[in-house]
Amino acid sequence: MRIPKEMLWILALFFIQQLPAVAAWGVDLPLLFVVLVGLRTDLPKAGGWGFLMGLLQDLLSSGWIGPNTIAKTLTGILASLSKRHIYRERVLTQTFLVFLATLFHQIFIWVLLKWDGTAPPAGDALGILVRSLMATTLAGVVVCFFVVRFRKRRFDPATA
């Protein structure tokens, strides 16, 4: 039986995401994946990937199902919309997009949690946001470097 490579990507991503070191640092690898895929695919696919990754994250976490699903779907769509304005062959521009996307994603989740009544106090929320923003952006620098340097052109519809 042939396992689709996307499935392997997801398994690997969530395996790493659930390691204590990654969880403790607040890195959001599924978000990074959604942003980088969104930057390279059309809008429906980017939204689909965002939905799938967010849903899995919500299903595997202790919180209610929704915040990550909604926030990642929107982030994927926004990443796809920004592909006309972001030069994706540069590490710096991609990292900047990762930074903005993480900021948007975390603020959006906080708004959803606030609406639900389960949001932490503003000070704690800011702590979570800053930690995740820094860790995900730093992880983004490393991942974007490898994506730009070693990406196989045939996977990129724009340059295929």
Added chain:
Amino acid sequence: MLKFFLKNISRFLLTAALLFCAWLLIERNSHRADAGSGPKGATLALWLPFQESINWLISFPENTLNAVRELRVLRQEVERLQLENQSLRLELANHKSVETELSRLQEVLQIKAHLPHAAKIARIIAHDPSTWDSSFIVDVGSDDGIQEDSPVISEQGMVGRVIEVTAKNSRVLLLTDNGSSVAGIDDRSRVTGIVQGTGHNQLRYAYVNAGEDIQKNDVLVSSGMGGVFPKGYPIGTITKKTESENGLNTEIEVAPAVDFAALDYVFILPPVDVYQ
């Protein structure tokens, strides 16, 4: 000629006998003497380099071939030894890892001996993938007798409580989760309050009246109130106390007693009402 030889045969035989004796004497003497001295030595000194050169010339191709053959064998041998070395190093590393795991398990078993009878040892298998929640999943579930709201501890102190149970796994909500709270007491001054999670690796000691005797480095333990967590387990150490200017609010930061990122095994106690 023959007539002359036969006529003087005795002389010839005598000469031969004398020559033979002389040869015997020389031969015997040569064994005693130093091989490198005298005529024999001189002869050998002249002859041997030549002999050696010839031998070398004759054996050179064979030696060269043998050397090449041996080189190949040696290279194979080196490769084999390198592989063996790597394998032994790996085995050694594995032994060390097993040894560490063994001592860790021995520690865990020693701690378990001091816990309530029904405490279960659980291995952490996954941490929460969401950045807004703090929990992990362990490898024991309802099949092992785990129930919701069971307190979870480690050898360092309080870890959290079980919030979801399936047949084979359970989810533990950490003290650091922003939805988590536990009744605590200052071990020195006996001031009570509620320890709340902040969503990152820090706790807050809340509902403490302003002016209460709380100092930096005080240890907080569970007070047993609230009916979820048993009494007397370490929660954390006070790291910072800030009072507002009007003296009405007190902000107390607490460092957890447990290093959550380094945890691999935890103990799940039965719910408090079961053994109290």
